[in-house]
Amino acid sequence: MLTILALLPLVGGLVVWFLKGTMARYVGLAVALVTFVYSVVVAAVHLRGTDLSEHQVWIKAFGAYYALGLDGMGLLMVLLTTLLVPVVLLAEQRSDEEGRWGGQVWTGLVLILESLSLYVFLATDVLLFYIFFEATLIPMYFLIAGWGGPKRARAAVKFLLFSLAGGLVLLFSVIGLGISFANQGAPSYLIEDLVKLNVSPSTQMLLFLGFFVAFAVKAPMVPVHTWLPDAAEQATPATSTLLVGILDKIGTFGMIRFCIGLFPEASRLATPVVVVLALISILYGALAAIGQRNMLRLVAFTSVSHFGFMVLGVFALTTQSISGTIFYMVNHGFSTAVLFLVVGYLARRRGSVEITSLGGVFQVAPVMAGMLLLGGLASLSLPGMGSFVGEFLVLAGTWSRYPVIAAVGTLGTVLAALYILIMYQRTMTGPVTEQTREYVTSDATWRERLALAPVILALLVLGFFPKPVLDITDQTAKQSMTTLNVSDPAPTVGQGR
Amino acid sequence: MTALLVPLVTGDAVAFWICGPLMVAAALAMVLFRKAVYSALALAGVMVNLAIIYASQDAPFLFVVQIIVYTGAVMMLFLFVVMLVGVDSKDSMVERIQGHTVASVLAAVGAFILLAAYVGNSLVSKTTGVGEANAQYGGNVQGLAALLFGKYVLAFEATSALLITAAVGAMVLAYAERLTPRLNQRARAKARIAEYAANGVHPGPRPSSGVYARHNAITSPALLPDGTVSQDSVSSVLITRIGLPDVDALAAPTKKAFAAMEAAQGADEEDV
Amino acid sequence: MTLLEGLTPVAATGLFPLAWLMIAIPLVVAGLLLLLGRVTDGFGHYVATLAPIASFVVAVALFAGLLGRPEAQRAVTVPMYTWIKTGSWTVEANLLIDPLSIVFALLVTGVGGLIHVYSIGYMAHDPGRRRFFAYLNLFIAAMLTLVLSDNYLVLFVGWEGVGLASYLLISFWQHKPTAATAGKKAFVVNRVGDLGMTMAIFTMLAMFGSSSFEAVNAGASKMSPFWVTLLGLLLLVGACGKSAQVPLQSWLLDAMEGPTPVSALIHAATMVTAGVYLVVRSHAVYAETSVAALAVAIVGTVTLLAGAWIGTSKDDIKKVLAGSTMSQIGYMMLAAGIGPTAYAFAIFHLLTHGFFKANMFLGAGSVMHGMADDVNMRHYGGLAKSMQITYWTFLMGYLAIIGTPFFSGFYSKDSIIEAAWEKQPVLGALALIAAGVTAFYMTRLMFMTFWSRKRWQEGVHPHESPAVMWVPLVLLAIPSVIAGMVMNSWIGGWLAPAVGGEVPVGVSWLPRVSVIGLVTLAVVIAGVLVAYLVFGRTSIPESVPYTRNVFTIMGRHDLYGDTFNEVVFMRPGEALTRGIVALDDGVVDGAVQGGASLALGLGGGLRRLQNGYVRSYGLTMVIGVIVVGLALVIGRLV
Amino acid sequence: MNPNYYVVLAAILFTIGIVGFLVRRNALVLFMSVELMLNACNLLLVSFSRVHGNLDGQAASFFVMVVAAAEVVVGLSIIVMIYRARHSANVDNENLLRY
Numbered sequence A: 001m002l003t004i005l006a007l008l009p010l011v012g013g014l015v016v017w018f019l020k021g022t023m024a025r026y027v028g029l030a031v032a033l034v035t036f037v038y039s040v041v042v043a044a045v046h047l048r049g050t051d052l053s054e055h056q057v058w059i060k061a062f063g064a065y066y067a068l069g070l071d072g073m074g075l076l077m078v079l080l081t082t083l084l085v086p087v088v089l090l091a092e093q094r095s096d097e098e099g100r101w102g103g104q105v106w107t108g109l110v111l112i113l114e115s116l117s118l119y120v121f122l123a124t125d126v127l128l129f130y131i132f133f134e135a136t137l138i139p140m141y142f143l144i145a146g147w148g149g150p151k152r153a154r155a156a157v158k159f160l161l162f163s164l165a166g167g168l169v170l171l172f173s174v175i176g177l178g179i180s181f182a183n184q185g186a187p188s189y190l191i192e193d194l195v196k197l198n199v200s201p202s203t204q205m206l207l208f209l210g211f212f213v214a215f216a217v218k219a220p221m222v223p224v225h226t227w228l229p230d231a232a233e234q235a236t237p238a239t240s241t242l243l244v245g246i247l248d249k250i251g252t253f254g255m256i257r258f259c260i261g262l263f264p265e266a267s268r269l270a271t272p273v274v275v276v277l278a279l280i281s282i283l284y285g286a287l288a289a290i291g292q293r294n295m296l297r298l299v300a301f302t303s304v305s306h307f308g309f310m311v312l313g314v315f316a317l318t319t320q321s322i323s324g325t326i327f328y329m330v331n332h333g334f335s336t337a338v339l340f341l342v343v344g345y346l347a348r349r350r351g352s353v354e355i356t357s358l359g360g361v362f363q364v365a366p367v368m369a370g371m372l373l374l375g376g377l378a379s380l381s382l383p384g385m386g387s388f389v390g391e392f393l394v395l396a397g398t399w400s401r402y403p404v405i406a407a408v409g410t411l412g413t414v415l416a417a418l419y420i421l422i423m424y425q426r427t428m429t430g431p432v433t434e435q436t437r438e439y440v441t442s443d444a445t446w447r448e449r450l451a452l453a454p455v456i457l458a459l460l461v462l463g464f465f466p467k468p469v470l471d472i473t474d475q476t477a478k479q480s481m482t483t484l485n486v487s488d489p490a491p492t493v494g495q496g497r
Numbered sequence B: 001m002t003a004l005l006v007p008l009v010t011g012d013a014v015a016f017w018i019c020g021p022l023m024v025a026a027a028l029a030m031v032l033f034r035k036a037v038y039s040a041l042a043l044a045g046v047m048v049n050l051a052i053i054y055a056s057q058d059a060p061f062l063f064v065v066q067i068i069v070y071t072g073a074v075m076m077l078f079l080f081v082v083m084l085v086g087v088d089s090k091d092s093m094v095e096r097i098q099g100h101t102v103a104s105v106l107a108a109v110g111a112f113i114l115l116a117a118y119v120g121n122s123l124v125s126k127t128t129g130v131g132e133a134n135a136q137y138g139g140n141v142q143g144l145a146a147l148l149f150g151k152y153v154l155a156f157e158a159t160s161a162l163l164i165t166a167a168v169g170a171m172v173l174a175y176a177e178r179l180t181p182r183l184n185q186r187a188r189a190k191a192r193i194a195e196y197a198a199n200g201v202h203p204g205p206r207p208s209s210g211v212y213a214r215h216n217a218i219t220s221p222a223l224l225p226d227g228t229v230s231q232d233s234v235s236s237v238l239i240t241r242i243g244l245p246d247v248d249a250l251a252a253p254t255k256k257a258f259a260a261m262e263a264a265q266g267a268d269e270e271d272v
Numbered sequence C: 001m002t003l004l005e006g007l008t009p010v011a012a013t014g015l016f017p018l019a020w021l022m023i024a025i026p027l028v029v030a031g032l033l034l035l036l037g038r039v040t041d042g043f044g045h046y047v048a049t050l051a052p053i054a055s056f057v058v059a060v061a062l063f064a065g066l067l068g069r070p071e072a073q074r075a076v077t078v079p080m081y082t083w084i085k086t087g088s089w090t091v092e093a094n095l096l097i098d099p100l101s102i103v104f105a106l107l108v109t110g111v112g113g114l115i116h117v118y119s120i121g122y123m124a125h126d127p128g129r130r131r132f133f134a135y136l137n138l139f140i141a142a143m144l145t146l147v148l149s150d151n152y153l154v155l156f157v158g159w160e161g162v163g164l165a166s167y168l169l170i171s172f173w174q175h176k177p178t179a180a181t182a183g184k185k186a187f188v189v190n191r192v193g194d195l196g197m198t199m200a201i202f203t204m205l206a207m208f209g210s211s212s213f214e215a216v217n218a219g220a221s222k223m224s225p226f227w228v229t230l231l232g233l234l235l236l237v238g239a240c241g242k243s244a245q246v247p248l249q250s251w252l253l254d255a256m257e258g259p260t261p262v263s264a265l266i267h268a269a270t271m272v273t274a275g276v277y278l279v280v281r282s283h284a285v286y287a288e289t290s291v292a293a294l295a296v297a298i299v300g301t302v303t304l305l306a307g308a309w310i311g312t313s314k315d316d317i318k319k320v321l322a323g324s325t326m327s328q329i330g331y332m333m334l335a336a337g338i339g340p341t342a343y344a345f346a347i348f349h350l351l352t353h354g355f356f357k358a359n360m361f362l363g364a365g366s367v368m369h370g371m372a373d374d375v376n377m378r379h380y381g382g383l384a385k386s387m388q389i390t391y392w393t394f395l396m397g398y399l400a401i402i403g404t405p406f407f408s409g410f411y412s413k414d415s416i417i418e419a420a421w422e423k424q425p426v427l428g429a430l431a432l433i434a435a436g437v438t439a440f441y442m443t444r445l446m447f448m449t450f451w452s453r454k455r456w457q458e459g460v461h462p463h464e465s466p467a468v469m470w471v472p473l474v475l476l477a478i479p480s481v482i483a484g485m486v487m488n489s490w491i492g493g494w495l496a497p498a499v500g501g502e503v504p505v506g507v508s509w510l511p512r513v514s515v516i517g518l519v520t521l522a523v524v525i526a527g528v529l530v531a532y533l534v535f536g537r538t539s540i541p542e543s544v545p546y547t548r549n550v551f552t553i554m555g556r557h558d559l560y561g562d563t564f565n566e567v568v569f570m571r572p573g574e575a576l577t578r579g580i581v582a583l584d585d586g587v588v589d590g591a592v593q594g595g596a597s598l599a600l601g602l603g604g605g606l607r608r609l610q611n612g613y614v615r616s617y618g619l620t621m622v623i624g625v626i627v628v629g630l631a632l633v634i635g636r637l638v
Numbered sequence D: 001m002n003p004n005y006y007v008v009l010a011a012i013l014f015t016i017g018i019v020g021f022l023v024r025r026n027a028l029v030l031f032m033s034v035e036l037m038l039n040a041c042n043l044l045l046v047s048f049s050r051v052h053g054n055l056d057g058q059a060a061s062f063f064v065m066v067v068a069a070a071e072v073v074v075g076l077s078i079i080v081m082i083y084r085a086r087h088s089a090n091v092d093n094e095n096l097l098r099y
Helices: A002-017 A021-047 A072-091 A103-122 A126-135 A137-146 A152-182 A201-218 A227-234 A237-247 A249-262 A264-290 A295-316 A319-350 A366-379 A386-401 A403-428 A434-439 A446-464 A467-484 B002-008 B011-032 B036-056 B060-086 B100-121 B131-136 B140-151 B153-174 B185-199 B236-242 B247-271 C016-040 C044-067 C099-122 C129-148 C152-170 C177-208 C213-222 C225-243 C250-257 C260-269 C271-281 C283-288 C290-313 C317-338 C340-370 C388-402 C408-423 C425-451 C467-488 C491-499 C515-536 C550-556 C558-609 C614-637 D003-023 D027-052 D056-086 D093-098
Strands: A054-059 A064-068 C076-086 C089-097
Touching (some): A002 A103, A021 A072, A021 A103, A072 A446, A103 A237, A126 A249, A152 A201, A201 A249, A227 A295, A237 A319, A249 A264, A264 C558, A319 A386, A386 C152, A386 C177, B011 B036, B011 D027, B036 B060, B036 D027, B060 B140, B060 D056, B100 D003, B140 B153, B153 D056, C044 C129, C089 C099, C099 C129, C099 C340, C099 C467, C099 C491, C152 C250, C152 C260, C177 C250, C213 C283, C225 C271, C250 C558, C260 C317, C260 C340, C317 C408, C340 C388, C340 C408, C340 C467, C340 C491, C388 C425, C388 C515, C425 C515, D027 D056
Antiparallel strands (some): A054 A064
8 A cells, every 4th residue: 555655656757757738737736636635545544553564575685675664753744745746736837848858747757756755754674765765866856957047957966966975874874784783683674673773882873973964964954954045046946845845854754763763872872962953053044044135045044944943853852842843844844835835936927036026015916925924924933833833842842851952942933033024024015116016917826826725724724733643743752752762851840730 | 658757748738838838929929019910810829829728628619619719700800800900000119108018017917916826826736627527418519518508508598699789789880871972873974074074084984904915914004096105004003013014015025926927928928 | 828829720611611702703704804805805894893792792791600600610611622732741722711811801802892893994995904804803813812721832822823913913004114114023022022931831841741820820839949930030021022011112112003903902902911911820930939020020110111201202192102001011010020919900900001092092093094194293283172072082091091080090000009119119119200200291192182282284184083983982981981990899809819819808999098199199290280381381393393301312212222122133133144144155055165176176186097098097997906806815814 | 737837827818918908009909918818717717627627617718708709899890980980090099088
């Protein structure tokens, strides 16, 4: 069942590749929707307690398996992926003229990317995970290099080099992991086997570092973040949505599943350093976002800041913060999708997303401005938006262990208000500038509204009724805590109800 | 005497000590000759000697293959190409890359030491001999056949595919595409007339070589009606290489014969 | 101590399970108005006006329900659903109906309803009227969430919700850059306050594993002194942000950029008082920490002085009222900081202030409506005749705020000054002086607006506003007058169980005669007299007169609050931002680019080896083979 | 007879092949050097076949010859092509691989 889920978009993507024009669009969208519906079915089956994991020997000598499985976090990531892809396909429709290749190639690449990402989230074998982790770079590279701004080729190469460098370090660790485990008995790359790994702390630390560096590049943490603003600026907003919304999540996803899951002791040891790094990311990203002049770059830097929160949550090592991180990952996917796609709508009309090139958009396109504001509010974690619950739990969980760190991190929320509102004020409010009146002639079309409606709805629903999802994230969080052999700081005073 | 000699000097030892030095010498010659043709011939020499060593090592099949395939086919192919590409070209022995020769020789020596030490290290001094193995299927050829069509049949089939591919590849590579349309007779005639109109070049075929009573070699020039020699009737290459034969000299014997005949006739008339 | 134990909430019965309707109705209406778009342009504002009225009806019913219960059962928890549950923390989205919250709900829905009605007239010609009403309803819903929640985290949702509504409404006329900036400023300053609020909630979760009022009230006494003081101070920071208390006061004056009904509802009557509500709600915390309580009182006193000061020197009628609002909230904070004896007074003043300040703001709106949206009082004058209803209702508000005996402000403010005098004489004295200043600036306002000669600009023809606008004015003027008398004897006893105060004895509708009361009255009369001498007898110049009076200059510049923020936070912040961007482009990305250049240089060096000669490559290969072979040999030897 | 002699002989031949490959510039001679090296290997194969007393070495040697033949055919045709284009079989000309 999981294999079908993961392969569905791949097959669809290949079929779409050979279609033309609007036909390709519709088929692509249909495939994405079918995948989404199917993923919901899978989720339902999984939540009813059916074990869906699959297990086949793949390379016996290495102990590699074709093993897929679902856990709470994986399930949410899968749903995030399958929801965002149709949204993106609906929001951005590439005509044949604009890119380097035809529009159907774009649709095909997006679907292929979806398939590979699903594999990443489903794989329960480290080697399998690694393969797909690297494989996602291929369609993403072409998506960046094929469509977007004039310097996109450069941005694509930068993205690829950063990711490959991270991936290489990861490969060393993966190999090292395999060897270390093989030395203890039969080789195996299955996560369930690898957790029994018993190596010296220094070895564990080395392996941990390899994984962490790769995920830090992916997530992007300061100082290895510089590829993201460039990529986001040059790629199309839809690509950026997929990049930040799904691919970058692999970073934090990997930290929870692999860094903590496989190297609990090293994770505990590395916590102080990582937490400080995360803090730097939060503040640095936010400050840099305030200073940006390009909306896409701005959104990219907000993501740097938000990923700082996520990493902080992971390494605060409390149930609440880890659970909050996973929850935040989902909602951050939605909120950046709204921001990127609305900016994309604007870019389509105006042809530029420099902040200075817009002004007073609210008066000509109130719906678009409203959607941008909603996305922005989600980004600054306004209560009522799902992202608030995530960010709050991250910080509250951190506070229960490191109050000072959390206090500094909370500053990031003030900066978030600044960067979002300054951007909103400069572009959407004030008198309508001439260029805006000339270029932004229409408000969001029905298609554009329809694309974002489910995302905004999801943000609101998750903001007000987060409990069902939090129950799912708690599974993973609790499991991580068990692996770590760490317990939450107990309430200092009495026990609440 | 023979009984003593047998363990000391066997057939293979003889072959080795004769062919070995020859092979080394030929190989060195191959490297040192400046003309590719000589190199090719030297290499052929190496191969023939090698074939003999095979024979002395109880590998008659390889002996034959070495001669027929290697020396006969491969080396001849080399020679063809050498002829095609320029027999005359000589390698200049002046090295253009700084220190390359020295470095090469040093590297080669290093490789030699390494090879000898490394391969030699794994040697055993006892030789089993392949006689028994040869005998198993009733002969070396049968034994090899059993291997090739049994154990290594897949590899064998693969080599057949390889060979076909190589043949096709060679044809594709060596095929020179025609860049201009082929001229037909009409076009040629036209061109010729045009040339005549422009430069006064004779449009017709060149005169054939001269035919003399006792000479019709291609070097003999034809005579024009006025009795002068036609330069066009002999290939210019031949003219430069051996020069034009003296027409009078060619005609001289006939003239002499005529003169004799006339003299004899005169005598007869006198007799009559 | 019995004082610290609040009521133990009981399960909801009867009408109480319907409490959620109060929040849901305006929320749904707001959502519909925003989603359906132009379809609702024609009737949307009527629907939106009905929503808070419906909520008001529910609130009245619940209030009646509470009245009908024995005192010990006047706290009802209405369970709704579990909002967040992770690890050992559970946050229920429950509603708490107790004396404190229901009073607040009545104020919000009652005043809110009237302001909606007023807005029908005020916004009649605005193209964005539907959006305006949607935001107003959103505000009502958020505010009710704030006051009805039974734990701090859900309270925080409402807290931020009203912040959002405030942002949207301040920058409602967003085509004006000043309005957009003011809205942003309000939101950001509030966010700074929220730092304190969120950290306070973190502390609660870390300490008690819960953020419910019940758990915090129960656990506060067991906290270490350090933590309980910190918690108190953090909550104070939150309250400062929302209630525009020094040092986070600067946004309130700018917030007057919003439409006047907004100023009345959000920036006078309800939202800005949320800080007071928060402090009163957290009475158990402040009972444990005299330091934090004192800090609350000091902040309140400083603000009440600063607000009054600003009020004396502004010419913009709304800014005068805004300064006055700051000042009055300062009184409430002072009361809240004094301790259990004065909690009820804080809420009492909050309610009366809600009535008379909303009344005056709407009156100011009515004046502006008649004066072609001019807000400069120097262009007013003599309006008492041309706008009679507005004048009389405004006069009621005026008499209430300066503390005329038997008017509502008199009861509430005098109680605070008295209580302060008893507990903290210094603060009490300052509050007393501020009462005089209040009288001064309000009288100044009255002179400049209603009483002196006409200074109207060309083409301005003042006229009375339509009935839809003056009816709310009248309805608000009534409680401005009588609320004090009605509630004076009742409010203390009513709130006592919820705020942990003691039931006062011997209070009736008659004002108590005390020394402090008389002194206060004298000071107020002095303030009025001074204002009469300054403004009543001389003509008021139409342009801003030059002055060397340092007090006036500072007041005109909002006591340099913005300048301070700019110099201390904005400039360094901007520099830091620029620095970070430069750092990112230059150093971090520069390192990446530098790495790329290094690789290129290295490649250039290596390229010399790649000379293109096949044989050279061959040599390299052979050498490589030898090296590998040697390595193997050595490896075997070792 | 001691197989070491064959090994040394093969090594000598192989070395000469290397030298030829490295110092000569005529592509044809380069090829011949490669052939020489292949032959040296064949010699080793056959010798070891005899040492171990089975025919697999000879079979391998046979395969080497086949592959060598294929290689020569393709290689020579490439040389012919190059010659046709550049009128030279000198591998040093214009140090081609540089560009």
